[in-house]
Amino acid sequence: MSQAILEPEAGAARTMDLLRFATAGSVDDGKSTLIGRLLYDTKTIFADQLEAVEAASASRGDEYTNLALLTDGLRAEREQGITIDVAYRYFATPKRKFIIADTPGHIQYTRNMVTGASTADLALILVDARKGLVEQSRRHAFLTSLLRVPHLVLCINKMDLVDWDKEVYDRIADEFTSFAAKLDAPDLTIIPISALNGDNIASRSDKSPWYEGPSLLHHLEHVHIASDRNLVDVRFPVQYVIRPQSTTVTDYRGYAGQVASGVLKPGDDVMVLPSGLTSKIASIDTADGPVDEAFPPMSVTVRLTDEIDISRGDMICRPHNAPTPAQDIEAMVCWMDETAPLRVGGKYTIKHTTRTARTVVRGLQYRLDVNTLHRDESAQALALNEIGRVRLRTTVPLLADEYRRNRTTGGFILIDEATNRTVAAGMIIEAS
Template sequence: MTATAIPTETRGMDLLRFATAGSVDDGKSTLIGRLLYDTKSLFTDQLEAVEAVSQARGDEYTNLALLTDGLRAEREQGITIDVAYRYFATPRRKFIIADTPGHTQYTRNMVTGASTADLALILVDARKGLVEQSRRHAFLCSLLRVPHLVLCVNKMDLVDWSQEIFERIADEFTAFAAKLEAPDLTVVPISALRGDNIVSRSENTPWYEGPSLLHHLEHVHIASDRNLVDVRFPVQYVIRPQSTTVTDYRGYAGQVASGVLKAGDEVMVLPSGFTSRIAAIETADGPVEEAFPPMSVTVRLTDEIDISRGDLICRPTNAPAVAQDIEAMICWMDETRPLRVGAKYAIKHTTRSARAVIRGLRYRLDVNSLHRDESATELNLNEIGRVRLRTTVPLLADEYRRNRTTGGFIVIDETTNRTVGAGMIVEAG
């Protein structure tokens, strides 16, 4: 089997980012390998290498999980540790997959992989049913505002394709998801190892009337997930050409976080509060009439306003909070030092940088039981809690539930320059 280069016509196609989650040995890596294999997204040498490793390990079949378990330690232990990103395309849509670890100690890796996902695949073993990890991953996807969830009941071949077992697991998960903010849930019975209900409907599940997994991934509607109401354009770079022939050009480059920008629109620049109108919107391919997420564009205004990196362009009547006091849920990612009240960190929020001090820890959240421990005094590796912090400069922020881009930030240890936490803003102001 030989994979061809991604055709030119896919460049303008819709892109779906999805993350996989599930307990250990539920078959996440096998499922990703199956998708890559069945959509002919593998090169011959990749497949040969996987076959060779499978034989060396004594596997009776070609272990497709090895396609994503790229680290040597992962292959030797048979587990997923790192977040493995893979790309494939079908005639209908392009895909980026984040294969995230199932172990509790790799919560931070899952948060990283799911933070930008449009959809999450949660796998459960049909023999085991829902386990603590299943609920935990569903909660994390809800916390990260992943708009679409797909529960894949895997290894159905090992329970004789039992409709009763499938429906029991589906009902139990649906009841749990109702407690979370999971707007769209689909349940599919599959066998990742055999390929049942992955690309096409399986004859082994005549009682299942839904689509195959790939069909659902190709057709799930994600355009409406983007916030097209609140205009948010964080300025990443100010363009001032050094050419003698162009003396009055001033453009503001960045990626549209939300909303729709159009030439002629009245806009406001924060934090200054000055207003102007959009003179033109330009891309690498030339001028456009409008820009929407996630387009990267250069915006020119009719007035000369002092704008720099970290400022934000929005509507005068629809602005984010300009706040230094922030309430946020933080997932702590540092294995050496815990988050403590009074500690100081650097904050990276959209294109704006600031320093912050932790003013308080309201509670630590047990992601398995959803219990709030209000007596907690610190957050250790992979723990999640609600904190109060104050920044040195105002953040131009929305609630994370409304806007994942302007509502999210990362926490950086200034002494090591390492990312030590990921934050989701609950309240600003």
């Protein structure tokens, strides 16, 4: 019989919280083993999957069931024993649903980590208790801070290999806390674990009587994420205009999209950018029927009381709380293209919410060393996986917010016009 997690009732499933979290750590710190352990302990894997992992473990000569093989899906990953791609895994408990982004730890895959952490509510950084903090640990903490991930968990793994020594835990915890104080890490939790043996993963372990905090799964189930969402600034990028071609429905005009921030309700006064025209919300429709309010990250169709010329790329907001239409953008950019570097004067397509424009790089202020936080102001280009602060000029105004205020309307990607490849991810610092 298949092992599968008990699903909540259908009504409860719709209202359950969803927590997205990304994992990061150096090679052999045990990220993939930890995720495999979470999947195993929450009974989210099937019997045939477990049998396949047991067989693969035996063929590799492992003396134990290597749960890391559940997530290291690429053949190259299994052969090299490292994580390369961003692997997404899904599981649930009766309290919450989860999406895990298992991101690579190696510096040459920085772009993959940026991709995985960009939508995360929580970042989970693993450290080997025997090695303590290493360069990559600091780099991962900095990247999660740069990406404004609101919750950070440091898991000190392999505590069984240091005999659950409290002094080892205290030393690593103090060192990481001191480093995190230099970053924007508003919520930090530190947990001693053994991913291989399952200690402090699904439940508290009696091997660490000196640790008084929660198990990892308990923390993931109960960390408060509702207040992380921006419910003040109404931002609704229009993705699609719905005009049914039905003879029975002749006057329906709806604007579909995903709520980026704020709360929308029928009767609210709204303004449409870039036109600046105002109206009121007549109704808010979903696939399940009309609703009384919409909030992030709901996908809805908004109807207005007035017929206004609105198209894809426009934004619905509040009349007295609107983003700045900006063509001059200051942003931190992670370069993702391995064929050509970012250079001043380079021209790209910029994709920001549902709006697409062309842009030119007007300046490169500095390249940031993510290991030392040193700024190289003499840099002339950004190569693969490098991060720097740039000035962009767009052909049409973007309806932008600062990334620290709104991760959706403050983020963008750059696309190579010739190849249509995504070459960079950016976070807006200032728009004018």
